[in-house]
Amino acid sequence: MKILVTGFTGKVGYQVACYLQATNIPIVCAVRNPEKSKANFGDTYEYVSLDFSDVNTFDRALENVDRIFLMYPPGQNLQFDIFLYKAKEKGIKHITYLSLKDVQFMPFIHHYKMEKLIKSSKIPYTFVRAGYFMQNLNDFLCKEIRDSHRIFIPAGKGKTSFVDTRDLAEVSALSLIDEGKHINKTYVLTGGEALDFFDVAKIMTEVFKVKIEYTNPSVKEFKQYMRTIGEDEEFVNVVVGVHMPTKLGLAKGIRHDYEKVTGKKPTNIRKYIEDYKENWI
Numbered sequence: 293m294k295i296l297v298t299g300f301t302g303k304v305g306y307q308v309a310c311y312l313q314a315t316n317i318p319i320v321c322a323v324r325n326p327e328k329s330k331a332n333f334g335d336t337y338e339y340v341s342l343d344f345s346d347v348n349t350f351d352r353a354l355e356n357v358d359r360i361f362l363m364y365p366p367g368q369n370l371q372f373d374i375f376l377y378k379a380k381e382k383g384i385k386h387i388t389y390l391s392l393k394d395v396q397f398m399p400f401i402h403h404y405k406m407e408k409l410i411k412s413s414k415i416p417y418t419f420v421r422a423g424y425f426m427q428n429l430n431d432f433l434c435k436e437i438r439d440s441h442r443i444f445i446p447a448g449k450g451k452t453s454f455v456d457t458r459d460l461a462e463v464s465a466l467s468l469i470d471e472g473k474h475i476n477k478t479y480v481l482t483g484g485e486a487l488d489f490f491d492v493a494k495i496m497t498e499v500f501k502v503k504i505e506y507t508n509p510s511v512k513e514f515k516q517y518m519r520t521i522g523e524d525e526e527f528v529n530v531v532v533g534v535h536m537p538t539k540l541g542l543a544k545g546i547r548h549d550y551e552k553v554t555g556k557k558p559t560n561i562r563k564y565i566e567d568y569k570e571n572w573i
């Protein structure tokens with residue numbers, strides 16, 4: 293068994309790699325720049341070059357692996373149809389795909405199309421449909437929290453079912469290690485409770501002992517500010533889109549698939565904030 297872990301430098305792929313490495317499962321980490329990854333993450337990992345927009349990287353990345361943790365990155369001209377064709381040709385036994393909670397209601401988004409594409413490839417699969425990542429708070433929301441002590445996002449007063457990417461990684465890894473148990477299954481992974489960003493700010497305040505505020509900007513205010521600090525327009529639109537279901541009250545659903553698969557309760561947000569505290573203060 294050898295698993296190709298895509299998105300290794302990202303919020304979920306890295307955790308998948310850590311989990312598998314700790315379990316002594318052979319892995320190879322797919323990255324766009326192996327030298328940079330070696331410099332940043334060290335050489336305890338094996339790296340292979342993979343760019344989903346460059347078909348010339350596919351054959352080498354698919355060599356000597358039989359399972360794939362597959363994520364869909366940002367970017368243009370991604371050639372997943374060809375990647376999956378080649379994966380089938382090489383005899384890949386299982387793909388665990390990082391998808392999105394409630395994707396079945398969103399035929400216009402890429403995850404919907406990807407799930408269909410994977411099914412039609414006839415490669416056995418597990419779909420991990422994820423709720424809103426807790427780790428967004430130490431990723432694109434981090435700078436404002438750290439520098440201005442505010443959560444600055446147009447999510448309104450809606451609640452969302454925050455999930456820890458370590459929990460996503462655990463279920464993804466288990467589905468790849470013991471694929472017979474998880475074949476052609478779909479798991480919807482959320483945390484154990486839905487929270488709004490006022491709740492998150494309150495817990496951060498308690499953990500940091502520094503006042504953190506959720507300022508609840510309108511979409512217009514958010515976009516204007518992002519423009520003044522030179523953020524990329526396309527990225528800003530994606531961030532607004534990601535938070536729209538929360539704003540509309542559509543992101544609060546809780547599911548218990550993490551517990552069904554692992555027998556444990558999902559990580560709660562206070563534990564996540566305590567574990568990642570040094571990112572913000």
Ligand SMILES: NC(=O)c1ccc[n+]([C@@H]2O[C@H](COP(=O)([O-])OP(=O)(O)OC[C@H]3O[C@@H](n4cnc5c(N)ncnc54)[C@H](OP(=O)(O)O)[C@@H]3O)[C@@H](O)[C@H]2O)c1
Pocket residue numbers: 298299300301302303304305323324325342343344345363364365366367390391392393422423424425428
């Ligand atoms: N954020 C959420 O709340 C949320 C919720 C549910 C689902 N999702 C889904 O999760 C996925 C993102 O996962 P993530 O947050 O772990 O990733 P991430 O932290 O956004 O990192 C993106 C990863 O994609 C890689 N990448 C970028 N362009 C690539 C390309 N052309 N070919 C191959 N790799 C490429 C990057 O590698 P480099 O080092 O090469 O840049 C990096 O490892 C998305 O599909 C998103 O829709 C997100």
